[in-house]
Amino acid sequence: MSLYDFIIRNGTLVTPNGINQDDLAINDGRIVAIAPTLAGTSKEEIDASGLHIFPGVIDAHVHFNEPGRSEWEGFATGTRALAAGGTTTFFDMPLNAHPPTIEAGSFDLKLAAAQASSFVDFAFWGGLVPGNLEHLDELAERGVVGFKAFMSNSGIDDFPAVDDMTLYEGMARSAKLNKIIAVHAENEQITSCLARRALAEGRTGIRDYLASRPIVAELEAIERAILFAGETGCPLHIVHVSSGRGIRLVTEAQARGIDVSCETCPHYLVLTEEDVEVLGAVAKCAPPLRSEIEQEALWQQLIAGNIPIVASDHSPAPASMKADTNFFKVWGGISGCQSLLQLLLTEGYKKRGLPLTSIIAFTSEHIAERFGLLPSKGCLAIGADADLAIVDLEHSAVLQSADLFYRHQHSPYVGKTLHGRIVRTLLRGQTIFLDGRIIAEPCGRFVGYPPSREGTLPSGQIM
Numbered sequence: 001m002s003l004y005d006f007i008i009r010n011g012t013l014v015t016p017n018g019i020n021q022d023d024l025a026i027n028d029g030r031i032v033a034i035a036p037t038l039a040g041t042s043k044e045e046i047d048a049s050g051l052h053i054f055p056g057v058i059d060a061h062v063h064f065n066e067p068g069r070s071e072w073e074g075f076a077t078g079t080r081a082l083a084a085g086g087t088t089t090f091f092d093m094p095l096n097a098h099p100p101t102i103e104a105g106s107f108d109l110k111l112a113a114a115q116a117s118s119f120v121d122f123a124f125w126g127g128l129v130p131g132n133l134e135h136l137d138e139l140a141e142r143g144v145v146g147f148k149a150f151m152s153n154s155g156i157d158d159f160p161a162v163d164d165m166t167l168y169e170g171m172a173r174s175a176k177l178n179k180i181i182a183v184h185a186e187n188e189q190i191t192s193c194l195a196r197r198a199l200a201e202g203r204t205g206i207r208d209y210l211a212s213r214p215i216v217a218e219l220e221a222i223e224r225a226i227l228f229a230g231e232t233g234c235p236l237h238i239v240h241v242s243s244g245r246g247i248r249l250v251t252e253a254q255a256r257g258i259d260v261s262c263e264t265c266p267h268y269l270v271l272t273e274e275d276v277e278v279l280g281a282v283a284k285c286a287p288p289l290r291s292e293i294e295q296e297a298l299w300q301q302l303i304a305g306n307i308p309i310v311a312s313d314h315s316p317a318p319a320s321m322k323a324d325t326n327f328f329k330v331w332g333g334i335s336g337c338q339s340l341l342q343l344l345l346t347e348g349y350k351k352r353g354l355p356l357t358s359i360i361a362f363t364s365e366h367i368a369e370r371f372g373l374l375p376s377k378g379c380l381a382i383g384a385d386a387d388l389a390i391v392d393l394e395h396s397a398v399l400q401s402a403d404l405f406y407r408h409q410h411s412p413y414v415g416k417t418l419h420g421r422i423v424r425t426l427l428r429g430q431t432i433f434l435d436g437r438i439i440a441e442p443c444g445r446f447v448g449y450p451p452s453r454e455g456t457l458p459s460g461q462i463m
């Protein structure tokens, strides 16, 4: 008779191979057995009859703003929100921390901050900005998942946009390091010119802002980034694609053999420009929310399997930065990481019949695959970390701001009925969230892969 640390009995496991009712056993933080009826005893055991067990979500795109701007969020509150939403690993963006993560010293500061207060596992994006090419090697050495660049103004002075030369040379360098370059793809000239023109004419409302960032700006930047990636051999990732046409450019490039992946975010799938007019600043982001027709095209691309990753792009700020009659001056960024899985369960699974096996692919498996976290993360399989989200799919409830674990409890999803309740979240076998409460101390670990482990990276792989 084996002795396990933890057995979860009778849960409905959502795996790439299908959905089955099984027992799952954990030892030393890893999944060690999955079977219909496991013999053996354990130190702790729960009955998960009627509940679904998902692999913990991996959120490839958040801004927790620590160190330097933790009054906007910080690892302590941000990762509580992740745990409450069933997320067990996240990749933090190099901005809006201060200093931004663009050289080794700032990476080390962020690592120390996250190790002190993160409730879930983490990795970091390094930044590519004009003038930091010489620092990409040291960031790769420390295990960044890749380098993020802005092709348009980032909205924050310490993280300037890349010019074409910096992007091209950065990609050439990154290709040698076998690291992915991620781009915020919007054409700077088009967006800044339209914004200047609107401001000069005193047009500062919501519709004026939306019109200043047209889809053509996104499409042009995606095409240019793909061209540079093809020329340099650099693996490319397009963050937060907001339009179906943007996704089509990515799939066409993949067909030509370019190593490019992409992600979209729940807000582009759930909210439209009409919603921004109703919700206001809480729903401001860039690229902006689009029309219902564009949103439908994005859903079709997701359902067709052309968008491998859905990430939150959680970008929080104090409410004071969300209040200005001039919509151009309002801080752009949506608080949403806590609701990532529930939004896909609500709008995807419940409303459109998106299979649960697709949802786990978009929220964990493909991310682990693309960014080299397999086989420890991304899948309910023997030998993997026991990172689990236990979900009651029979339950739905209206999201209240009091439910949010963010430092600033605002989100465009407040007031929305969300399907699926996250009952329990486990990180490497330890319960960190249970029935609405965080019940652990911060125990997150850095899971980035330094290049010395290059052999395990799925390099050159196209998704």
Ligand SMILES: [Zn+2]
Pocket: 061, 062, 063, 093, 313, 315
């Ligand atoms: Zn972002």
